[in-house]
Amino acid sequence: MMTLAYTPFIDALGIHDHWYLLIVPISIFLAIGYKSVRCSDMNRFFREVVIFTIQILGGLLLLAIAFTAVIVVLLPLLAPMPG
């Protein structure tokens, strides 16, 4: 018989309100893995990882701003809702 207690790597985390923060560690791990094979000078590895992480997060932030602008500003202008 099993009891309902949280077990890491077995049960899902209940952090539904802060899901957007998960993109930060994902971006860091992605940058570490990608730069491990794409960095020509390993002495500059950590610097390139930081820059690439900022580029990923900045790109996603710009996409979020653009999509928010389309949904909140542009769509109501193109197709106004009654009321």
Added chain:
Amino acid sequence: MPTPPPTSFNPLAGLAAVVFPGAGHLVLGQYKRALFAAIGVMGLFFFGLLIGGIDAIDSSQDRVWFFGQALVGPSTFIVDTIHQNQFKAYDLGTGLLRSGEPGEQRINDGSRFIWEPLTYEEIELGLGPPNTPGLGRLNEIAMLSIVLAGMLNLIIFLDALMPNPDHTPSPKPGGGS
């Protein structure tokens, strides 16, 4: 400036890269790259498991996601095998193998594991299925993290199989030909 040597082909490094992320670069003698490749891929892999639980890898219910996750290598297949055999059971109504729901427990009926409904008292005691599946956006992010690990590992595998000559450790000065 001398012409760089043509990109070589190293099947042994490619085979090692399939077995474990970064092992291909270990074979090539690029220890730092091997370490960081393993940290990147396995970091994404375990982060996905941490937020989505073992349900983030499911070859039967999330088959399309599993194709991308399989690129991580044997780790994905090991976790999936454990998930299918240790955490799922048969639904008596449909006869299908599935994850448990709150209010059910996994029991062996003699020939196979089945889901049995719990009584109110048993639920109050805290009994339930062996794992809590991820739901909604969190489940998607968890599966995506492991798929990203797989896609990243594909790049690392190709780099180990056909190593970039610019990345080969240069011989020490005065170290001979």
